[in-house]
Amino acid sequence: MSQAWAEETMKRILKKLENTAPQIGANFPHVSKEGTYNDEPFSWVSGFWAGILWLAYQQTGREEYAKYAAEAEKKLDIMLDGFDRIDHDAGFIWQPSAGANYRLTGNEDSRRRCLKAASFLASRFHLKGNYIQAWNKEPGWAIVDCTMNLALLYWASREIDNPRFAQIADAHAQTVLNYIVRPDGSTNHIISFDAESGEYMEALGGQGNAADSAWARGAAWAMYGLALCYHFTENPSYLDGAKRVCHFFIANLPEDYVAHWDFRVERFSDTPRDTSAAACAACGMLEIAKHVPECEKAFYENTAQRMLQSLTKNYSNLEDDSRQELLRGGTGNFPAGVNINVGIIYGDYFYMEAISRLLGNDNIFWYENKKAKA
Numbered sequence: 001m002s003q004a005w006a007e008e009t010m011k012r013i014l015k016k017l018e019n020t021a022p023q024i025g026a027n028f029p030h031v032s033k034e035g036t037y038n039d040e041p042f043s044w045v046s047g048f049w050a051g052i053l054w055l056a057y058q059q060t061g062r063e064e065y066a067k068y069a070a071e072a073e074k075k076l077d078i079m080l081d082g083f084d085r086i087d088h089d090a091g092f093i094w095q096p097s098a099g100a101n102y103r104l105t106g107n108e109d110s111r112r113r114c115l116k117a118a119s120f121l122a123s124r125f126h127l128k129g130n131y132i133q134a135w136n137k138e139p140g141w142a143i144v145d146c147t148m149n150l151a152l153l154y155w156a157s158r159e160i161d162n163p164r165f166a167q168i169a170d171a172h173a174q175t176v177l178n179y180i181v182r183p184d185g186s187t188n189h190i191i192s193f194d195a196e197s198g199e200y201m202e203a204l205g206g207q208g209n210a211a212d213s214a215w216a217r218g219a220a221w222a223m224y225g226l227a228l229c230y231h232f233t234e235n236p237s238y239l240d241g242a243k244r245v246c247h248f249f250i251a252n253l254p255e256d257y258v259a260h261w262d263f264r265v266e267r268f269s270d271t272p273r274d275t276s277a278a279a280c281a282a283c284g285m286l287e288i289a290k291h292v293p294e295c296e297k298a299f300y301e302n303t304a305q306r307m308l309q310s311l312t313k314n315y316s317n318l319e320d321d322s323r324q325e326l327l328r329g330g331t332g333n334f335p336a337g338v339n340i341n342v343g344i345i346y347g348d349y350f351y352m353e354a355i356s357r358l359l360g361n362d363n364i365f366w367y368e369n370k371k372a373k374a
């Protein structure tokens with residue numbers, strides 16, 4: 001696959017967005033079942049549409065994309081100021097929205113939003129147990145998803161030249177390596193501590209099939225999250241962890257290279273895939289490829305490209321203007337029976353980010369803000 005393929009695919013994505021952007025505007029799409037995204041404001045996914053708009057702005061310079069994204073970002077203040085309306089998902093929400101805005105335009109309000117979000121995330125750290133609390137009702141629970149949110153803490157430390165956020169991120173990342181990433185590279189979803197003593201209790205199945213199964217999107221969160229931790233710290237244990245998860249992920253892919261929703265369920269012809277896991281994992285592999293020796297790069301790059309090619313050929317709606325989602329075949333929460341085999345906004349976001357990475361764009365929204373520091 002060539003640069004020409006990535007250019008062509010990005011062109012097709014941008015053409016589609018010319019239609020969907022004015023339809024969705026400054027709203028909060030989450031799931032598309034019949035080809036039209038719902039509007040579901042104020043959840044953990046509320047930053048991803050803005051992220052797609054900023055990626056489109058980066059590619060085209062079209063002001064309408066920046067306008068919709070900035071408007072959506074302002075609406076999110078209701079969450080940021082609402083305190084108990086958010087949990088550990090601060091990075092997912094504000095990095096692709098406010099973080100991208102600050103990175104691309106230098107907007108100071110966006111910078112403050114990210115710092116506030118980072119402060120909120122840091123405040124969830126448990127000194128006993130060394131973990132960032134996931135949700136608000138379970139003080140003893142940490143989850144694999146949060147690995148992706150650590151980039152916000154590393155970003156904040158660099159932004160204000162103060163190591164305390166990064167120290168919290170490091171402590172939690174070590175907990176991920178100790179208790180979430182298993183020796184074979186598969187991952188737990190929820191890990192539970194005694195919040196009073198900090199003693200580790202057990203792993204729980206969460207959005208995976210069982211406590212000892214292997215939820216595909218969880219693996220993608222761990223892989224990409226740990227690779228981003230390495231980007232910020234150059235601590236080799238993070239890169240080793242990301243690679244271990246990545247190798248498990250690749251070894252368990254089906255023939256078309258798009259993961260089933262859990263790697264440890266019996267596979268039938270109608271077992272749901274999770275295209276969002278594939279898209280996020282492709283970003284993780286492309287991040288890993290940046291940090292490994294030259295002789296290893298092609299393995300990660302080629303696998304990511306193969307997954308993206310399959311997503312594009314077998315699961316995308318790029319030419320179908322009757323559907324708003326870029327990708328079909330996402331699975332939100334299989335055990336809860338929610339959002340199975342649908343379009344999901346974070347799948348679309350990571351798919352577009354991965355194609356943008358293939359085009360050589362290293363101005364990734366999860367990174368530090370070089371522009372504002374220059």
Ligand code: GLY
Pocket residue numbers: 044145207217332
């Ligand atoms: N962060 C929740 C999920 O991946 O479904």
